[in-house]
Amino acid sequence: MALNILGVTVMMFFYLLVLAIGIWASVKSKREAKKGQGDKTEMALLGNRGINLVVGIFTMTATWVGGGFIVGTAEAVYNPSMGLIWAVMPISATLCFIIGGLFFAEPMRNNKYVTMMDPFQIKYGKVPTAALSLASLISEIMWVTGTLIGLGVTMSVILDLSYTVSIWISAAVAITYTLLGGLYSVAYTDIIQLVLIFISLWLCVPFSMMSPAVVDITQTAYNYTYQNPWVGSLDGDRAWRWIDNFLLLGLGNLGLQNFHQRTLSATSSSTAKITCFAAAFIVPTLGIPPILLGAVAASTNWNLTSYGPLSPVERGETGLILPIVLQYLTPYYISIIGIGAVAAAVMSSTDSALLSAASIFTSNIYKNILRPQASEREIQWVIQGSVVVVGLAGTSLTFLDNSVLMIWLLRSDLTYTLMLPQLVCVLFFKISNGYGAVLGCVTGMVLRVLCGEPVLGIPPVLMFPGCTLVNGVYVQRWPIRTICMLSAVVAILFFSYLAAQLFDRGLISEKYDFFSVKHSQPQSGVKKEESLKLEGDSMISADFSPEHPVLFIEGCSVMM
Structure with a gap:
């Protein structure tokens, strides 16, 4: 069969039409950008x-x-x-x-x-x-x-x-x-x-x-x-x-x-x-x-x-x-x-x-x-x-x-x-953190590989009930992808909670908290500074401590 000249011509016309619209849209985007909006x-x-x-x-x-x-x-x-x-x-x-x-x-x-x-x-x-x-x-x-x-x-x-x-x-x-x-x-x-x-x-x-x-x-x-x-x-x-x-x-x-x-x-x-x-x-x-x-x-x-x-x-x-x-x-x-x-x-x-x-x-x-x-x-x-x-x-x-x-x-x-x-x-889920994300990702990927994938020629290691050999290839009957997805969700939440507890309770040193999940909790006797913005340019700073709570207003201090 010879090259379809008419078909190629029609396709070239279509491509030129799409390209022309794309160029027009690019001009529109540049015009919008010049307005200084965004x-x-x-x-x-x-x-x-x-x-x-x-x-x-x-x-x-x-x-x-x-x-x-x-x-x-x-x-x-x-x-x-x-x-x-x-x-x-x-x-x-x-x-x-x-x-x-x-x-x-x-x-x-x-x-x-x-x-x-x-x-x-x-x-x-x-x-x-x-x-x-x-x-x-x-x-x-x-x-x-x-x-x-x-x-x-x-x-x-x-x-x-x-x-x-x-x-x-x-x-x-x-x-x-x-x-x-x-x-x-x-x-x-x-x-x-x-x-x-x-x-x-x-x-x-x-x-x-x-x-x-x-x-x-x-x-x-x-x-x-x-x-x-x-x-x-x-x-x-x-x-x-x-x-x-x-x-x-x-x-x-x-x-x-x-x-x-x-x-x-x-x-x-x-x-x-x-x-x-x-x-x-x-x-x-x-x-x-x-x-x-x-x-x-x-x-x-x-x-x-x-x-x-x-x-x-x-x-x-x-x-x-x-x-x-x-x-x-x-x-x-x-x-x-x-x-x-x-x-x-x-x-x-x-x-x-x-x-x-x-x-x-x-x-x-x-x-x-x-x-x-x-x-x-x-x-x-x-x-x-x-x-x-x-x-x-x-x-x-x-x-x-x-x-x-x-x-x-x-x-x-x-x-x-x-x-x-x-x-x-x-x-x-507010509880999720970096540790849970990493370990949840690993859990989902490992489970998915263990379940096998016939398209990629990966045999299943983890065989669910009903897994049968069809034409020399093992076929999983269970919804393995959904199982892996839900397992990843559970793993993310579980490991996130576990990591937060380990660091918050001091069971693992804070210096190993690479993803900064430790919840900061101010202790008694430790100063806590807060700044609040008021109307205009005035600034109030509060320096609280059990012994000497002091309120600073634009450089003036008042003992409380």
């Missing part, structure tokens, strides 16, 4: 906290509906071992946004944090925050990888363009406009991208259903015409795994910076909450087209197409099912439109991950740990450099695997079992 760092990372409700809803929704969301959902529906029941990404997003809006948006926005790592910085100090920031950076890089794989496999199938070339061109465009305008460029390009996603995907669905090779999807939902029913099944021994996946993809995303970046950039906490609730209902509707396209693939007699005689399952190409459907079951021009939808989805998520990773590195690692004395200009250079490095790192990892679903699950696993417990404890 600093340049907040302008680049949070749009000067001026993202209104409409733009906020668009950018929150577009961030989630990425290449991984579209391609991964279609893959899950088509996969004979999964089916619609296991395509939980659209509904799990609703859980994420509702919980995020109810519990996380208001405290994060009211405290005016710059990133989700700020509460760790304030409460735990540099060392725990640096370690957790690195984990968060890895998850954002994996987000970039997952979204770009979704685009690469689609463009390589339909346009007959090199998988590597497709990915690097798309990454270059996303990196460029993110560099130019920061969050403003990301937010405003999300608007046009979301519109393209909605129109393009819904346009592809009826054409694919009308293909002569496709049987009515309602007839194949529960029978074995061409493969397992696309609705899927939830056997009793797999119910806990379904719950585990649902919570993983739902609650796990609350541990991502790109979610909190949207709420922190809102004009107010109420706007942040409404943005979450609106996205909770919009995102699942955008999951319907890829679900239908996956069902169409499961209802297709591939012998009647030029793709046959073997099916994508038999060829081991379930991860390519969305572009295969567009290429072989829709007209030529419709498949090109479908490419535009995937490209729009990919860049809307990729740019968000790039900026999120840059935010964490710049604000929580470079500025607060490595170079506290860095100038504003230096910080701007670091932000831009971080965007480029993260983009290159995420793009470089796309050669590892072509399954979007696998990358999505691994990234969610990291945020669910590691970042979510830490964020919950630092925000809602």
Whole structure:
């Protein structure tokens, strides 16, 4: 098959359109910066906290509906071992946004944090925050990888363009406009991208259903015409795994910076909450087209197409099912439109991950740990450099695997079992401290490795009841990720309490209190100075001691 010249031309036009909007948004951000409202760092990372409700809803929704969301959902529906029941990404997003809006948006926005790592910085100090920031950076890089794989496999199938070339061109465009305008460029390009996603995907669905090779999807939902029913099944021994996946993809995303970046950039906490609730209902509707396209693939007699005689399952190409459907079951021009939808989805998520990773590195690692004395200009250079490095790192990892679903699950696993417990404890439990954070992190990671991971070829050491050998691989039947997550929460709180007690009671010398958790308690006979600011410039200082309590008022002392 020769290079699809028309398709490449259409894609170049689309990329130029997105780039033009990104440039316009960058000009807007510079204009706002010249007004002198807010600093340049907040302008680049949070749009000067001026993202209104409409733009906020668009950018929150577009961030989630990425290449991984579209391609991964279609893959899950088509996969004979999964089916619609296991395509939980659209509904799990609703859980994420509702919980995020109810519990996380208001405290994060009211405290005016710059990133989700700020509460760790304030409460735990540099060392725990640096370690957790690195984990968060890895998850954002994996987000970039997952979204770009979704685009690469689609463009390589339909346009007959090199998988590597497709990915690097798309990454270059996303990196460029993110560099130019920061969050403003990301937010405003999300608007046009979301519109393209909605129109393009819904346009592809009826054409694919009308293909002569496709049987009515309602007839194949529960029978074995061409493969397992696309609705899927939830056997009793797999119910806990379904719950585990649902919570993983739902609650796990609350541990991502790109979610909190949207709420922190809102004009107010109420706007942040409404943005979450609106996205909770919009995102699942955008999951319907890829679900239908996956069902169409499961209802297709591939012998009647030029793709046959073997099916994508038999060829081991379930991860390519969305572009295969567009290429072989829709007209030529419709498949090109479908490419535009995937490209729009990919860049809307990729740019968000790039900026999120840059935010964490710049604000929580470079500025607060490595170079506290860095100038504003230096910080701007670091932000831009971080965007480029993260983009290159995420793009470089796309050669590892072509399954979007696998990358999505691994990234969610990291945020669910590691970042979510830490964020919950630092925000809602006053008892948590640096010792608990470190040991809780170790507990969660060790347990997760001991439970094994078939995708990475890690055999389980800790086998829960029902763990069985399937095709030479041990499969855990229990919700191991949720168990690890809850164990991490318990470990954080337990070790935090234990450390506080040991230092407060003097069982461990205060000189070993590296994270400063000892509660200072003034003893009898020890002076305690307090200063209170009064109206004007007057200052009252009180020097209390049991023998000579003295009140100083602007240099005059009065014995009490």
